Amino acid sequence: MKNKKLGQWLLRLPVYLYTILFVIFPIVYMFxxxxxxxxxxxxxxxxxxxxxxxxxxxxxxxxxxxxSLKLAFITTSLVLLIGYPFGYFMGRLNDTWKKRLLILIMIxxxxxxxxxxxxxxxxxxxxxxxxxxxxxxxxxxxxxKLLYSYPAVVIGMIYFLLxxxxxxxxxxxxxxxxSLVEAARDLGASKFEAFKSITLKQTxxxxxxxxxxTFVPSMGLFYVAxxxxxxxxxxxxxxxxxxxxxxxxxxxxxxxxVILMLLTSLILSLYKKFxxxxxxxxxx
Amino acid sequence: xxxLSKKAILFLVVVTIINYLPIILTVVYSxxxxxxxxxxxxxxxxxxxQLFNDNDLRRSLINSLxxxxxxxxxxxxxxxxxALAMRKTKLFFDNMISYFSTLPIMIPEIILGMAxxxxxxxxxxxxxxxxxxxxxxxxCIPYIFMLVRxxxxxxxxxxxxxxxxxGASSYETFRDIIVPYIxxxxxxxxxxSFAxxxxxxxxxxxxxxxxxxxxxxKIYTKMKTGVTPEINALATVIxxxxxxxxxxxxxxxxxxxxxxxxxx
Numbered sequence: 001m002k003n004k005k006l007g008q009w010l011l012r013l014p015v016y017l018y019t020i021l022f023v024i025f026p027i028v029y030m031f032x033x034x035x036x037x038x039x040x041x042x043x044x045x046x047x048x049x050x051x052x053x054x055x056x057x058x059x060x061x062x063x064x065x066x067x068s069l070k071l072a073f074i075t076t077s078l079v080l081l082i083g084y085p086f087g088y089f090m091g092r093l094n095d096t097w098k099k100r101l102l103i104l105i106m107i108x109x110x111x112x113x114x115x116x117x118x119x120x121x122x123x124x125x126x127x128x129x130x131x132x133x134x135x136x137x138x139x140x141x142x143x144x145k146l147l148y149s150y151p152a153v154v155i156g157m158i159y160f161l162l163x164x165x166x167x168x169x170x171x172x173x174x175x176x177x178x179s180l181v182e183a184a185r186d187l188g189a190s191k192f193e194a195f196k197s198i199t200l201k202q203t204x205x206x207x208x209x210x211x212x213x214t215f216v217p218s219m220g221l222f223y224v225a226x227x228x229x230x231x232x233x234x235x236x237x238x239x240x241x242x243x244x245x246x247x248x249x250x251x252x253x254x255x256x257x258v259i260l261m262l263l264t265s266l267i268l269s270l271y272k273k274f275x276x277x278x279x280x281x282x283x284x
Numbered sequence: 285x286x287x288l289s290k291k292a293i294l295f296l297v298v299v300t301i302i303n304y305l306p307i308i309l310t311v312v313y314s315x316x317x318x319x320x321x322x323x324x325x326x327x328x329x330x331x332x333x334q335l336f337n338d339n340d341l342r343r344s345l346i347n348s349l350x351x352x353x354x355x356x357x358x359x360x361x362x363x364x365x366x367a368l369a370m371r372k373t374k375l376f377f378d379n380m381i382s383y384f385s386t387l388p389i390m391i392p393e394i395i396l397g398m399a400x401x402x403x404x405x406x407x408x409x410x411x412x413x414x415x416x417x418x419x420x421x422x423x424c425i426p427y428i429f430m431l432v433r434x435x436x437x438x439x440x441x442x443x444x445x446x447x448x449x450x451g452a453s454s455y456e457t458f459r460d461i462i463v464p465y466i467x468x469x470x471x472x473x474x475x476x477s478f479a480x481x482x483x484x485x486x487x488x489x490x491x492x493x494x495x496x497x498x499x500x501x502k503i504y505t506k507m508k509t510g511v512t513p514e515i516n517a518l519a520t521v522i523x524x525x526x527x528x529x530x531x532x533x534x535x536x537x538x539x540x541x542x543x544x545x546x547x548x
């Protein structure tokens with residue numbers, strides 16, 4: 001049986017090695033880095049300090065954190081508002097249409113996100129498609145200048161993240177036991193009551209998973225904000241990226257990342273607590 | 285099951301149309317001969333010609349393919365072996381390792397990019413293909429690991445027992461029963477992680493060197509300086525490739541007759 005045990009270890013070796021070396025170590029290193037001091041010229045020195053965190057918790061950067069959370073919250077709510085009914089109705093279609101719609105959802109999902117943003121630039125640009133249409137119908141008389149505005153960024157984010165919510169909700173609707181809804185209706189529950197007490201409960205794993213799948217990435221999609229929002233909308237991920245490239249202040253960027261990571265872990269552990277599972281519905 | 289109301293169908297149609305609007309416009313504008321995209325200058329394929337003559341772009345496309353190919357291959361080896369190893373026996377650290385190995389797709393990409401940038405500088409590794417491939421492998425593993433694992437969970441143990449009862453060795457059981465069974469999971473994982481690697485901007489920006497550009501980085505820098513019509517043409521080409529990939533994917537999924545949880 002010794003051979004079997006060895007085999008068990010050999011099979012685990014790649015993932016253990018890789019994860020320790022290239023996932024755990026980088027995260028631990030980032031954590032350490034966040035307590036070091038930036039050198040005057042380049043890089044950092046090994047002087048332990050809390051200055052990076054003091055800076056993170058200054059009102060300026062807390063404001064940016066708050067803005068990022070606000071954008072993530074707005075995005076997630078709107079995605080839920082559109083994605084839930086979509087996933088729900090999709091789950092009630094007949095099999096042929098279900099398949100067709102699923103493919104229609106998947107095509108943009110598989111295409112490069114950047115390229116899809118490009119389409120929104122065409123729409124939002126001053127004198128772009130949207131302005132032209134609205135001016136044609138005399139709804140507006142001068143260009144809206146939507147590109148590089150907050151609504152443009154929100155729409156871009158929704159567009160980016162909607163498929164995650166749809167797939168998460170759809171997958172839980174697929175697993176639903178419809179006879180319970182029928183039973184509730186037979187027992188005299190109104191449509192709304194049946195929906196509230198049966199459907200909503202049964203699709204909750206999908207909703208929660210969808211919320212996590214939209215909320216978490218929306219805090220990191222700085223290039224959506226950059227391309228559709230110009231320099232006006234600054235997210236915490238924008239700051240991290242600028243500190244790394246232009247500011248060359250790696251310790252400070254590390255401290256910001258650590259806080260962002262703690263925030264993410266908090267959301268994930270809340271998810272785990274409420275959904276009682278590790279798996280994200282709809283993703284796999 | 286009751287039929288959907290007209291309103292519900294209208295909702296599905298409207299959302300789907302809006303979903304496709306940016307894509308359709310991109311395709312339409314890729315045939316616009318005018319350089320200013322708010323003006324329609326007549327149909328032409330001038331941007332496609334320019335696209336195919338752009339050596340820089342071709343180079344970055346090849347780079348992207350190299351990175352995606354290597355990352356996916358490594359991820360297949362690591363992810364599949366991990367799913368197989370953790371199937372029946374659980375070792376003490378298994379939970380921790382599987383948690384951390386899937387972390388890269390759970391946290392905002394920027395964190396991973398930052399951590400890799402710091403670690404690679406710490407090891408004084410030259411930034412380029414190797415750093416890119418290491419970083420990309422880290423977020424390809426979760427897809428393959430999770431998809432193969434979910435297939436293994438859905439596997440009826442009696443298949444293996446039957447093979448063993450009929451006298452198959454463990455190697456034969458592995459080759460003839462387990463591999464064919466998990467293959468659809470591996471293939472969907474590969475397609476998914478290939479797409480993710482090909483698309484990735486955030487992690488690539490921080491892990492590439494000055495000499496290696498991937499296509500996604502190239503598009504990103506071009507878009508930051510303003511949309512050029514050439515990008516529209518490029519987008520159309522990539523879109524076409526994606527559509528082909530999805531149909532391939534559907535065929536793979538259809539062929540795997542066992543209806544398990546693999547949906548991607």
